[in-house]
Amino acid sequence: MKILSTLIAAGIFTAAASMNAQMSPEVRDAMTPDDVVEALMKGNANYVANDISESEIPTRIEKTSTGQYPMAYILSCVDSRVPPELVFDQGIGDLFVGRVAGNSENVDQLGSMEFATAVAGSKVIMVLGHSSCGAIAGACDGVELGNLTELLDSLEPAVEAVQGVPADQRNSSNIDFVNDVAKTNVQMTMERILSRSPVLKELVDNGDIKIVGGFYDLNTGKVEPIQ
Numbered sequence: 768m769k770i771l772s773t774l775i776a777a778g779i780f781t782a783a784a785s786m787n788a789q790m791s792p793e794v795r796d797a798m799t800p801d802d803v804v805e806a807l808m809k810g811n812a813n814y815v816a817n818d819i820s821e822s823e824i825p826t827r828i829e830k831t832s833t834g835q836y837p838m839a840y841i842l843s844c845v846d847s848r849v850p851p852e853l854v855f856d857q858g859i860g861d862l863f864v865g866r867v868a869g870n871s872e873n874v875d876q877l878g879s880m881e882f883a884t885a886v887a888g889s890k891v892i893m894v895l896g897h898s899s900c901g902a903i904a905g906a907c908d909g910v911e912l913g914n915l916t917e918l919l920d921s922l923e924p925a926v927e928a929v930q931g932v933p934a935d936q937r938n939s940s941n942i943d944f945v946n947d948v949a950k951t952n953v954q955m956t957m958e959r960i961l962s963r964s965p966v967l968k969e970l971v972d973n974g975d976i977k978i979v980g981g982f983y984d985l986n987t988g989k990v991e992p993i994q
Contacts, residue, residue, distance in 0.1 A: 810856030
C-alpha cells in the first residue's frame with residue numbers, strides 16, 4: 768500500500784508493520800488526508816475479501832491507555848450491520864466514530880468533529896450512509912414516533928431533493944428510491960457540515976482535512992465513495 772511504503776521509506780513505519788498496526792502521532796501526522804482516505808478504502812477492501820488484520824486487542828488497550836491518535840472521524844448510522852471499525856479494518860485508537868440514525872449531523876456531532884480534527888488531529892471526516900437504511904425509509908414514509916419524529920424530519924430535505932419518482936413510488940416499498948435518498952442525504956450532510964462549522968470549513972480550505980462521503984452496501988460490504 769502506498770501509505771505504508773512512504774512511511775517505511777521515511778523511517779516512520781517499520782517494514783514489519785501491518786495494515787492494522789498501532790496508530791502513533793508520528794504515523795498519523797505524516798499522513799495526508801488523501802493517505803487517510805486511501806487507508807480507509809484499502810481497509811474496506813480487506814474487509815470485503817475477508818482478509819482482515821490481526822486485532823491485537825490486549826496490546827492496543829495497553830498502548831492507547833495513555834493517548835489516542837485517530838486518523839479519521841466516521842459519521843455513521845446506528846445500524847448494527849455497519850460497524851465502522853470492522854468495515855474499514857481498523858482497530859482500537861484508529862477512528863473516532865459518531866453514530867446517529869440516518870448519519871445526519873447535529874450540534875453534538877459537529878462539536879465532536881471539531882474536537883476530533885482541530886484538537887485531536889484527525890485528517891478526514893467521512894459521512895457513511897448505507898443501503899436499505901431504516902431511518903431513511905421512515906423519513907420516506909413520514910413516520911412519527913416520539914423523539915424519532917424530529918430526527919426523521921431532519922432527513923426530509925434529502926427525500927424532497929430526489930426528483931423524477933412518481934408519487935405512489937416515493938416510499939419505503941421502492942428500495943431504489945430509499946437508496947437514492949440515502950446517498951443524497953450523505954451529500955447534503957457533507958454540505959451542511961461545511962456550512963454549519965466555520966472551524967471545519969477553515970480546516971478544509973487550508974487543506975488540513977477532507978470531508979468525504981461513503982455508501983455501504985449491506986449485500987456486499989463494499990463502501991462506494993460519494994462526492
